Amino acid sequence: MTTSSTTQRPPATIVFIFGGSGDLNYRKLTPALYNLFLDNYLPEQFEVVGIGRTQYTDDSFRERLLEGIQEFSRRKNGPEDSWKTFSPHIRYLKLDGGDASAYHLIGDLVSEREAEWNTHANIIFYMSVAPQLVPDIANNLSQLSFCGDKSRVRIVVEKPFGHDLQSARELNALLLTHFAEEQIYRIDHYLGKETVQNLLALRFANTLFEPIWNHNYVEYVQLTAAETVGLEGRGGYYEGSGALRDMIQNHLLQLLCMVAMEPPTSFEADEIRNKKVDVLRAMRRVAPDQVDQVAVRAQYGAGKKGDKESPAYREEEGVNPESMTETFAAVTFFCDNWRWEGTPFYVRTGKHLAEKSSVITVQFRPAPHYAFPNEATKTWQHNCLIISIQPDMNIRLRFQAKRPGQQLALDPVEMEFNYNTAFTEQQPEAYETLLLDVMAGDATLFMRADQVDEAWQIVMPILDHWASQTDPASMPTYAPGSWGPAEADKLIAQQGFSWNNE
Numbered sequence: 001m002t003t004s005s006t007t008q009r010p011p012a013t014i015v016f017i018f019g020g021s022g023d024l025n026y027r028k029l030t031p032a033l034y035n036l037f038l039d040n041y042l043p044e045q046f047e048v049v050g051i052g053r054t055q056y057t058d059d060s061f062r063e064r065l066l067e068g069i070q071e072f073s074r075r076k077n078g079p080e081d082s083w084k085t086f087s088p089h090i091r092y093l094k095l096d097g098g099d100a101s102a103y104h105l106i107g108d109l110v111s112e113r114e115a116e117w118n119t120h121a122n123i124i125f126y127m128s129v130a131p132q133l134v135p136d137i138a139n140n141l142s143q144l145s146f147c148g149d150k151s152r153v154r155i156v157v158e159k160p161f162g163h164d165l166q167s168a169r170e171l172n173a174l175l176l177t178h179f180a181e182e183q184i185y186r187i188d189h190y191l192g193k194e195t196v197q198n199l200l201a202l203r204f205a206n207t208l209f210e211p212i213w214n215h216n217y218v219e220y221v222q223l224t225a226a227e228t229v230g231l232e233g234r235g236g237y238y239e240g241s242g243a244l245r246d247m248i249q250n251h252l253l254q255l256l257c258m259v260a261m262e263p264p265t266s267f268e269a270d271e272i273r274n275k276k277v278d279v280l281r282a283m284r285r286v287a288p289d290q291v292d293q294v295a296v297r298a299q300y301g302a303g304k305k306g307d308k309e310s311p312a313y314r315e316e317e318g319v320n321p322e323s324m325t326e327t328f329a330a331v332t333f334f335c336d337n338w339r340w341e342g343t344p345f346y347v348r349t350g351k352h353l354a355e356k357s358s359v360i361t362v363q364f365r366p367a368p369h370y371a372f373p374n375e376a377t378k379t380w381q382h383n384c385l386i387i388s389i390q391p392d393m394n395i396r397l398r399f400q401a402k403r404p405g406q407q408l409a410l411d412p413v414e415m416e417f418n419y420n421t422a423f424t425e426q427q428p429e430a431y432e433t434l435l436l437d438v439m440a441g442d443a444t445l446f447m448r449a450d451q452v453d454e455a456w457q458i459v460m461p462i463l464d465h466w467a468s469q470t471d472p473a474s475m476p477t478y479a480p481g482s483w484g485p486a487e488a489d490k491l492i493a494q495q496g497f498s499w500n501n502e
């Protein structure tokens with residue numbers, strides 16, 4: 001779907017990964033780079049430099065990353081000697097991101113490599129570190145003479161982009177003092193997923209859906225990102241974040257934009273981003289005294305997941321025993337524009353839920369007149385489009401059909417498009433697509449400053465209201481392995497609907 005990245009190999013490139021010794025690089029970034037290498041997308045002249053304070057030699061760093069590839073890469077090995085060919089491109093630089101006096105090491109490394117390659121290289125600074133470190137690193141990078149070179153220097157900033165509206169604005173302002181907007185790639189890895197990019201193809205490469213893709217025909221839309229995992233050792237980070245900040249402010253609002261946006265006139269980065277920000281601008285801001293009508297939060301309690309005892313969130317390592325951080329959030333959003341007026345968008349996400357499943361359900365309205373006798377029909381709710389983002393990758397159009405026989409009876413049936421049967425190509429991981437896009441200078445799938453700002457504006461009233469509720473006993477809980485708290489069912493039942501838990 002991306003416009004430029006897939007066709008040409010990028011020019012000579014050096015990728016500096018701040019947080020090279022961290023989890024994201026181990027599980028996602030290096031495996032993604034390795035797959036790009038195996039698929040011949042990386043330039044011949046490239047280097048990946050992991051940065052952190054941990055002591056590694058180049059060799060011990062490579063060994064560590066090989067373990068990550070063997071555990072997490074979609075291709076563990078590749079052809080014989082692939083790792084031997086790839087790994088010399090990886091180096092480690094022990095550097096404290098807050099130590100301004102050490103940054104000449106980065107400049108030296110760039111000069112050395114450019115001299116060796118006899119060419120200027122594109123330079124990517126990937127911020128795979130906690131958000132509070134990014135300002136210091138950006139300030140320190142600005143002492144490098146090439147930093148502001150729009151033609152070849154880019155900075156990738158991981159989510160969460162800021163902690164709230166104010167800190168996001170401050171971070172944006174700071175980044176923009178050292179980098180031009182076109183150098184800044186605010187990453188949201190959901191946008192790199194094949195099935196998410198396919199939303200654009202589904203909606204705008206077909207005439208079938210667009211005529212009914214509006215409030216006249218769509219009763220509601222549901223967006224679920226359910227996870228079975230808990231904190232995965234990220235208690236320290238998660239405790240200061242919570243489900244709304246971690247998943248809804250970014251991934252789920254971005255998905256919502258893909259579902260709700262107007263047709264773009266081109267696939268230019270700014271055209272897509274303009275259409276998406278229009279959706280965010282149109283989203284209703286909830287009044288402080290209305291938050292409880294549209295938003296629910298909860299924490300997982302203790303319980304059994306399969307055979308195993310699973311501790312309550314408040315018993316997890318790094319978590320305050322009276323924590324008010326939500327591990328589940330559900331919100332009803334409205335998009336006040338011509339296309340969507342009155343159609344609710346129900347969004348929910350949580351840890352330790354029943355299934356790992358990200359699904360969008362577009363529920364169509366009942367037929368205007370139902371001539372079938374009551375006993376003939378199950379329910380009009382079977383008239384929907386179910387878009388499975390992950391781990392299933394399919395789109396199912398569910399409608400009613402006459403059951404064969406002399407009785408008039410209707411049953412729901414489905415037409416299904418399944419990635420695994422329709423295509424033979426391997427699915428690239430989201431980070432493969434996004435890293436290649438950064439190298440190619442294609443920002444289509446990245447968030448612009450105004451999108452981030454609007455998304456924070458949308459969730460801030462909810463966050464502020466929740467922050468004012470400090471009684472630990474007021475936090476609803478849910479059983480691990482369930483679909484969340486009863487309060488979430490009540491939220492959607494206010495309009496007479498229920499969650500799609502298939």
Ligand SMILES: NC(=O)C1=CN([C@@H]2O[C@H](COP(=O)(O)OP(=O)(O)OC[C@H]3O[C@@H](n4cnc5c(N)ncnc54)[C@H](OP(=O)(O)O)[C@@H]3O)[C@@H](O)[C@H]2O)C=CC1
Nearest residue numbers: 019020021022023024052053054096097128129158159160
């Ligand atoms: N892990 C994941 O699945 C995802 C992570 N993210 C985001 O990616 C970012 C990184 O997350 P993750 O890898 O999980 O975090 P980790 O805690 O695993 O890694 C943090 C990294 O920051 C480095 N670091 C900390 N302080 C300094 C410093 N002063 N100077 C240089 N490096 C420093 C650490 O290296 P050292 O200790 O060696 O200094 C470590 O490599 C976060 O913004 C997170 O929200 C986003 C999506 C998914």
Ligand SMILES: O=C1O[C@H](COP(=O)(O)O)[C@@H](O)[C@H](O)[C@H]1O
Nearest residue numbers: 159189225227229246247358390
């Ligand atoms: O950004 C994040 O995403 C993951 C979920 O990503 P997925 O691709 O596995 O759906 C989530 O677990 C994590 O808490 C969050 O920071």
